[in-house]
Amino acid sequence: ASAASAASAASAASAVKPNAARHVPPLTVSVDVPAKTNLTLHVGAPRAEWGGRHELDTIYCGVGVYDTITVTSKEPGSGFSLDLAGEHLGDLASTGSDMRRNHAVLALFALAEACGREPDVSLNIEKRIPVAAGLGGGSADAAGALLALDELWDLHWPIARLREIAATLGADMPFCLTGGYARGTGFGERIEDIPADSPAARQLKSRGFAGLAMIGAYADALSTPAVYAAFDRLGAGDGEENHLQHAAIALHPRSGDAIREAVAAGARQAFVSGSGPSVIAFVADEQAAADGRRAWTASHAVDRILMAQAPAAPRSRRLSNPVRASQTMKLRLRQSKRLNHIHTGGAGHE
Numbered sequence: 001a002s003a004a005s006a007a008s009a010a011s012a013a014s015a016v017k018p019n020a021a022r023h024v025p026p027l028t029v030s031v032d033v034p035a036k037t038n039l040t041l042h043v044g045a046p047r048a049e050w051g052g053r054h055e056l057d058t059i060y061c062g063v064g065v066y067d068t069i070t071v072t073s074k075e076p077g078s079g080f081s082l083d084l085a086g087e088h089l090g091d092l093a094s095t096g097s098d099m100r101r102n103h104a105v106l107a108l109f110a111l112a113e114a115c116g117r118e119p120d121v122s123l124n125i126e127k128r129i130p131v132a133a134g135l136g137g138g139s140a141d142a143a144g145a146l147l148a149l150d151e152l153w154d155l156h157w158p159i160a161r162l163r164e165i166a167a168t169l170g171a172d173m174p175f176c177l178t179g180g181y182a183r184g185t186g187f188g189e190r191i192e193d194i195p196a197d198s199p200a201a202r203q204l205k206s207r208g209f210a211g212l213a214m215i216g217a218y219a220d221a222l223s224t225p226a227v228y229a230a231f232d233r234l235g236a237g238d239g240e241e242n243h244l245q246h247a248a249i250a251l252h253p254r255s256g257d258a259i260r261e262a263v264a265a266g267a268r269q270a271f272v273s274g275s276g277p278s279v280i281a282f283v284a285d286e287q288a289a290a291d292g293r294r295a296w297t298a299s300h301a302v303d304r305i306l307m308a309q310a311p312a313a314p315r316s317r318r319l320s321n322p323v324r325a326s327q328t329m330k331l332r333l334r335q336s337k338r339l340n341h342i343h344t345g346g347a348g349h350e
């Protein structure tokens, strides 16, 4: 069940038990949030009122490589902390990376402000989604933080309300709250769910956009604004459902090699994920996956291969004991009291 349905199930349960013992909010909540891709991504004109972001019509799909976001209540007045763990942290691991700008931290401050709470929370992110890879990892972490805090703080807000907050933080975030399949319009933030048993979902499945997917990931990153800027110069490739694919391959030719290799090895669908550089290849079965992996390995068309199921959705867990990270790389930020003011719209910027 998704975190959203878990949340509404919890509030429904308390509604039918008026005499039950007072509900005690959990002290730790953990949410696994999948990566996202775009099965189609039609890009229109940039719009000044969206800060130059482009009009989109896209079919989003959750892809089952999960980041785990864990939130734990802290002493009142103690502020927030952030722990990041994972083998491939990309630019998040660099000393110049400002963890106060981490998307999950921004989500914590946005929700705290919206519900009038202090952000006295420790955030723990176990990253598995490749960073700056076109897989929406930062958006997934922000969505996970919103879902987990919604439970930790016993808010149980409707998804539509969480989506409004998510939309102030980034185009992909409203989708990442629910995953599955969905259509996105506006700058990507207006979401219409595509239920799993709908004709539209059945059509996507029959076109091969479901089941086992290989993700070809790279040590290189692509900046999303740079890919949109390249799209503005180059336009979309002929017949390509992802209008950013041509621009992403122009900036990162190995993504084009990976698509060709995957198709030659029998993949049902192979395309650049969002703004790239990652490539997603849907395969019919384990045998086709083995063929695809061999082709990518022999040709060195990708640096890393991850396997995933799609479509995928967030899932939440209440924990009685805080989790301990045990990964190879671990980064930590302890926040100063002053930072609270910066992120809640108070005094100035650093």
Ligand SMILES: C[C@](O)(CO)[C@H](O)COP(=O)(O)OP(=O)(O)OC[C@H]1O[C@@H](n2ccc(N)nc2=O)[C@H](O)[C@@H]1O
Pocket: 038, 041, 052, 053, 054, 055, 056, 058, 134, 136, 139, 169, 170, 171, 172, 173, 186, 187, 188, 224, 225, 226, 228, 274, 275
């Ligand atoms: C490429 C996609 O991942 C496809 O879903 C999204 O369009 C990008 O989603 P995102 O990273 O959540 O986007 P945001 O954080 O809102 O914007 C990052 C940058 O991407 C570009 N951007 C994003 C969305 C959009 N509709 N048009 C744009 O031109 C802008 O340069 C913007 O400054």
Ligand SMILES: Nc1ncnc2c1ncn2[C@@H]1O[C@H](COP(=O)(O)OP(=O)(O)OP(=O)(O)O)[C@@H](O)[C@H]1O
Pocket: 091, 092, 101, 102, 103, 104, 125, 130, 131, 132, 133, 134, 135, 136, 137, 138, 139, 141, 142, 172, 222, 224, 274, 275, 276
């Ligand atoms: N929690 C986070 N996880 C990943 N990146 C983050 C996070 N917070 C901030 N960032 C910053 O966001 C940048 C984009 O990372 P992300 O993994 O979201 O890329 P992406 O999937 O290509 O983005 P997009 O959603 O634009 O397609 C990174 O380079 C990083 O500096």
